Amino acid sequence: xxxxxxxxxxxxxxxxxxxxxxxxxxxxxxxxxxxxxxxxxxxxxxxxxxxxxxxxxxxxxxxxxxxxxxxxxxxxxxxxxxxxxxxxxxxxxxxxxxxxxxxxxxxxxxxxxxxxxxxxxxxxxxxxxxxxxxxxxxxxxxxxxxxxxxxxxxxxxxxxxxxxxxxxxxxxxxxxxxxxxxxxxxxxxxxxxxxxxxxxxxxxxxxxxxxxxxxxxxxxxxxxxxxxxxxxxxxxxxxxxxxxxxxxxxxxxxxxxxxxxxxxxxxxxxxxxxxxxxxxxxxxxxxxxxxxxxxxxxxxxxxxxxxxxxxxxxxxxxxxxxxxxxxxxxxxxxxxxxxxxxxxxxxxxxxxxxxx
Amino acid sequence: xxxxxxxxxxxxxxxxxxxxxxxxxxxxxxxxxxxxxxxxxxxxxxxxxxxxxxxxxxxxxxxxxxxxxxxxxxxxxxxxxxxxxxxxxxxxxxxxxxxxxxxxxxxxxxxxxxxxxxxxxxxxxxxxxxxxxxxxxxxxxxxxxxxxxxxxxxxxxxxxxxxxxxxxxxxxxxxxxxxxxxxxxxxxxxxxxxxxxxxxxxxxxxxxxxxxxxxxxxxxxxxxxxxxxxxxxxxxxxxxxxxxxxxxxxxxxxxxxxxxxxxxxxxxxxxxxxxxxxxxxxxxxxxxxxxxxxxxxxxxxxxxxxxxxxxxxxxxxxxxxxxxxxxxxxxxxxxxxxxxxxxxxxxxxxxxxxxxxxxxxxxxxxxxxxxxxxxxxxxxxxxxxxxxxxxxxxxxxxxxxxxxxx
Ligand SMILES: Cc1cc2nc3c(=O)[nH]c(=O)nc-3n(C[C@H](O)[C@H](O)[C@H](O)COP(=O)(O)OP(=O)(O)OC[C@H]3O[C@@H](n4cnc5c(N)ncnc54)[C@H](O)[C@@H]3O)c2cc1C
Numbered sequence: 206x207x208x209x210x211x212x213x214x215x216x217x218x219x220x221x222x223x224x225x226x227x228x229x230x231x232x233x234x235x236x237x238x239x240x241x242x243x244x245x246x247x248x249x250x251x252x253x254x255x256x257x258x259x260x261x262x263x264x265x266x267x268x269x270x271x272x273x274x275x276x277x278x279x280x281x282x283x284x285x286x287x288x289x290x291x292x293x294x295x296x297x298x299x300x301x302x303x304x305x306x307x308x309x310x311x312x313x314x315x316x317x318x319x320x321x322x323x324x325x326x327x328x329x330x331x332x333x334x335x336x337x338x339x340x341x342x343x344x345x346x347x348x349x350x351x352x353x354x355x356x357x358x359x360x361x362x363x364x365x366x367x368x369x370x371x372x373x374x375x376x377x378x379x380x381x382x383x384x385x386x387x388x389x390x391x392x393x394x395x396x397x398x399x400x401x402x403x404x405x406x407x408x409x410x411x412x413x414x415x416x417x418x419x420x421x422x423x424x425x426x427x428x429x430x431x432x433x434x435x436x437x438x439x440x441x442x443x444x445x446x447x448x449x450x451x452x453x454x455x456x457x458x459x460x461x462x463x464x465x466x467x468x469x470x471x472x473x474x475x476x477x478x479x480x481x482x483x484x485x486x487x488x489x490x491x492x493x494x495x496x497x498x499x500x501x502x503x504x505x506x507x508x509x510x511x512x513x514x515x516x517x518x519x520x521x522x523x524x525x526x527x528x529x530x531x532x533x534x535x536x537x538x539x540x541x542x543x544x545x546x547x548x549x550x551x552x553x554x555x556x557x558x559x560x561x
Numbered sequence: 562x563x564x565x566x567x568x569x570x571x572x573x574x575x576x577x578x579x580x581x582x583x584x585x586x587x588x589x590x591x592x593x594x595x596x597x598x599x600x601x602x603x604x605x606x607x608x609x610x611x612x613x614x615x616x617x618x619x620x621x622x623x624x625x626x627x628x629x630x631x632x633x634x635x636x637x638x639x640x641x642x643x644x645x646x647x648x649x650x651x652x653x654x655x656x657x658x659x660x661x662x663x664x665x666x667x668x669x670x671x672x673x674x675x676x677x678x679x680x681x682x683x684x685x686x687x688x689x690x691x692x693x694x695x696x697x698x699x700x701x702x703x704x705x706x707x708x709x710x711x712x713x714x715x716x717x718x719x720x721x722x723x724x725x726x727x728x729x730x731x732x733x734x735x736x737x738x739x740x741x742x743x744x745x746x747x748x749x750x751x752x753x754x755x756x757x758x759x760x761x762x763x764x765x766x767x768x769x770x771x772x773x774x775x776x777x778x779x780x781x782x783x784x785x786x787x788x789x790x791x792x793x794x795x796x797x798x799x800x801x802x803x804x805x806x807x808x809x810x811x812x813x814x815x816x817x818x819x820x821x822x823x824x825x826x827x828x829x830x831x832x833x834x835x836x837x838x839x840x841x842x843x844x845x846x847x848x849x850x851x852x853x854x855x856x857x858x859x860x861x862x863x864x865x866x867x868x869x870x871x872x873x874x875x876x877x878x879x880x881x882x883x884x885x886x887x888x889x890x891x892x893x894x895x896x897x898x899x900x901x902x903x904x905x906x907x908x909x910x911x912x913x914x915x916x917x918x919x920x921x922x923x924x925x926x927x928x929x930x931x932x933x934x935x936x937x938x939x940x941x942x943x944x945x946x947x948x949x950x951x952x953x954x955x956x957x958x959x960x961x962x963x964x965x966x967x
Contacts, residue, residue: 334913334917335843386923387922388915388919389921389922390918390920391918391920391937392918396915398924450704451708452711453708453711462950510907514940517944518940518943518948518949521706521707522944522945524944525940525944526773526775527773528773532776535940539910539918542911543915547911548855549853549855550853552855
């Protein structure tokens with residue numbers, strides 16, 4: 206565990222308590238069954254905004270708390286543990302773009318509203334089914350942006366899009382010429398295809414390089430959520446093995462299972478270090494952010510992949526049923542693995558960054 | 562999957578049999594059904610047959626070729642293994658498939674042929690061979706999964722019948738089944754020796770099924786409740802207390818069929834290769850290779866696993882020609898088959914990216930949506946029919962002679 210400030214410890218504990226009590230997995234199940242178009246429950250979201258989480262990255266001058274990515278990660282981890290359907294990660298990605306590339310005027314226009322929880326914002330990079338920031342065809346001419354973005358998280362409800370075009374990132378208001386087509390993925394969250402046709406766009410500074418920097422921050426946020434998911438899936442499995450009796454003994458007494466749990470526990474520890482390392486690298490502005498993020502996302506992908514599979518397998522038949530939560534972790538895991546670069550993508554980049 | 566040429570059978574009799582099969586298929590297999598096998602029906606429940614499908618099932622059922630090696634007197638095909646292989650080759654050539662299947666064919670039939678009385682065989686086998694009666698398996702209970710012998714459903718002796726009370730769970734196809742083969746307890750004092758094998762009509766008063774939804778969204782199985790259900794003693798297979806032996810034998814048949822020994826694996830892995838699908842979604846480099854080297858190497862590893870599995874299946878079937886029935890090696894096969902199938906699904910999901918994670922609605926190819934459900938349902942193949950862990954225990958103890966920790 207990273208060394209946390211008192212403020213961070215409070216934030217984490219508050220987030221954990223809230224998610225465990227007010228937004229446990231049963232709340233996600235309710236949301237899934239009700240299937241609101243936005244892909245999250247409005248009241249649950251209002252409570253998150255109320256607690257100020259939308260302002261974690263926003264500087265105090267613009268009405269936020271200016272706490273940084275480690276703090277954001279702490280909250281996302283708690284949300285991940287409980288599979289809370291929340292647009293917070295998308296908003297954080299969009300916020301990062303404005304913080305890194307926004308003019309003073311753009312910051313003044315958007316950040317206070319984001320911090321106040323008034324705006325659902327999101328990041329739109331991909332134009333195909335796989336993360337590929339090198340393949341962008343969306344163009345901006347005379348301040349008008351045209352192109353189609355696929356599987357945009359929170360695309361169904363976003364009021365502000367940070368859109369990647371050939372020359373960099375642009376802000377596009379959701380009120381303008383935007384066509385949204387919902388795409389229902391296994392995780393029951395919002396992922397819309399969004400088409401921009403001559404939409405009025407405002408460029409952010411930083412050019413095409415900014416796309417990678419922002420995608421890294423989005424990937425780090427996803428990794429934090431995944432860490433929380435893996436932790437919780439692991440803990441639930443561990444608890445189950447201690448109670449389920451077969452052959453006159455609890456399953457936890459079988460060495461074959463003990464060693465598998467021990468392996469997962471080990472992987473989880475490595476995963477935590479990698480994820481915290483990436484978040485810290487971002488906060489302290491280190492030069493190797495890209496490398497640390499690729500490490501974190503690749504490791505988080507592999508760890509959650511393993512734990513989510515084992516959660517189903519080790520629960521046996523009950524884990525295969527919809528009434529059990531194991532399937533939710535499995536289904537969300539593959540979506541997050543795909544988002545902002547899968548393990549193969551990040552391993553490849555890690556190798557390139559290291560010169561081989 | 563290519564079938565091995567038959568080395569030791571005399572050529573001439575098989576040639577004439579081959580000609581006979583060819584002619585029969587031409588006369589009876591509706592060309593409109595070519596390659597239209599509904600491989601998912603076992604998972605998603607029966608669909609309504611078209612008139613062509615009905616005709617095809619009737620023809621195969623009457624010929625007994627759905628269960629080609631079962632004895633003729635009970636409605637089977639009465640074919641030798643070599644002849645059955647010829648039949649399979651010719652069916653494959655014609656794009657034909659076997660319309661007769663299910664648990665009756667896979668596990669209950671072979672077991673009843675071995676342990677049933679003459680009356681029981683005459684009563685049940687022909688209907689299985691024709692595909693007119695569906696069977697389900699009443700083994701698992703909430704407290705008895707891997708540890709099947711701790712089952713509690715009790716059959717009390719009431720003279721010429723038993724009165725059955727208890728709960729079964731995960732009964733695959735319970736809501737569509739006509740009959741159930743089940744393990745019940747007839748003696749509470751003994752564990753394994755207190756178990757008896759019974760056959761129960763699903764419409765007997767007191768049998769109630771409640772479908773359970775799976776993570777894949779479908780509900781192919783049920784909780785099954787038995788309340789004062791009368792089962793005639795004539796429906797007992799084997800002696801009272803002999804159920805464990807018979808039940809385990811049935812599990813061997815289940816495992817060998819789940820290992821993909823039949824055409825299931827061939828079907829599962831048929832179609833476009835992973836490499837080709839990946840090229841479509843990921844693209845190629847300057848030399849025409851899959852652009853993602855990491856993925857490329859993992860697909861190659863998977864394909865190599867798959868090929869060694871297929872070669873092992875073939876070797877085992879050649880070796881088994883002299884042996885009787887499935888061997889302990891079926892445990893290995895079931896585990897490898899499950900692993901490969903699950904890996905394939907995971908790779909397909911990864912290759913397609915978000916396009917491979919669609920749940921329903923707009924924007925997804927039909928194949929991709931199907932593969933998502935297969936991916937999720939496929940997580941069960943390492944759980945049911947004896948989980949991977951339980952098979953590994955069997956391998957360690959029975960094949961490797963290691964000690965029982967419990
Ligand atoms: C889709 C599906 C269909 C099914 N269809 C049928 C059916 O038609 N009829 C029927 O009777 N049953 C059916 N089953 C039940 C199936 O056989 C059981 O689920 C299976 O035997 C496992 O039992 P369990 O679910 O109680 O898991 P448990 O026995 O509780 O096992 C939980 C986990 O612990 C592991 N484990 C258990 N014991 C040991 C040990 N000694 N050493 C190491 N690991 C161990 C298991 O492998 C598993 O990973 C079906 C199950 C599924 C999922």
